[in-house]
Amino acid sequence: KTKLGPSVITEYLQRVVEDLREVEGGAVKDSIPALANADPNPIGIAVATVDGAIYQAGDSKQEFCIQSISKAFTYAQALTDRGMDGVFEKIDVEPSGDAFNEISLQPETGRPANPMINAGAIAATSLVKNTAHGTRRERILRLYSRLAGRQLRINKTIHAQENRSGDRNRALGWLLSSRDIIEGDPTNALEDYFAQCSVMLNCVDLARMGATLAAGGVNPLSGERVLSTQVVSDVLSVMYTCGMYDDAGRWALKVGLPAKSGVAGGIIAVLPGQLAVAVFSPPLDQHGNSVRGVAACERLSQDLDLHFARTE
Ligand code: GLN
Structure with missing residues (x-):
């Protein structure tokens, strides 16, 4: 909504x-060595528009692992492969108010509450098809790469660490299997979920992925249609209600944008039809969201008037 020149x-x-450097608090995630040993200091920010423009500051080119931000994009691939009805049968779309790794399966159906917490995300990964055009893992990586507009890669060290420390996720996988949400042995789906969490990217990549969503599924740079408008609208809706875990309600009030966070410290927020914001700063709050990332998005939402419910 704001018309400003590029340098401004x-x-x-x-x-x-610079102001974010003053924001203190939070702690880096200690679930795997790669995150526990991460430098807490970098701060990166990037804004990508549906016209293909990119604006960036700080450590916007520093790479980090996508972690749970991947959940939004893999859900998009599951919807593309199975349709909303096929996915909805296995994964609900209700905000759980639970932590991201909660053992939350609905008692009657066994369905996870939503695809943005681990239980639902592992189920979503399992719904992505192996096809003649590629394995599930290859197709997930290809989707992320087409959304970003460059070839992204899986960090093998991080993938191995996720695998080694993944017992809680494995338990979720077997629970899902016991309720036929995942058919048969969940090991492959878990391996692919750990792989998708280990994809490396920077704020510019993430902002461009978000801008592709903002543009209804067409990558503004390549002009390629990557996702259908229906899938994008479904994914953004679920990001709005569930993307920030048990902080989703407060986030909706304060920031007012569909968003997704990851435990490496990345956050993506999307203003449909206009732009996407990506922020990176490793220290996390009690919900597992980047402390400075949340602060940055609150500030941008206010300063640039991005909140969807603001009427003046
Ligand atoms: N790999 C992490 C997990 O599955 C991702 C969690 C996250 O980013 N919130 O536990």
């Missing part, structure tokens, strides 16, 4: 990064 926007983002 870049200077503004640089100022935001």
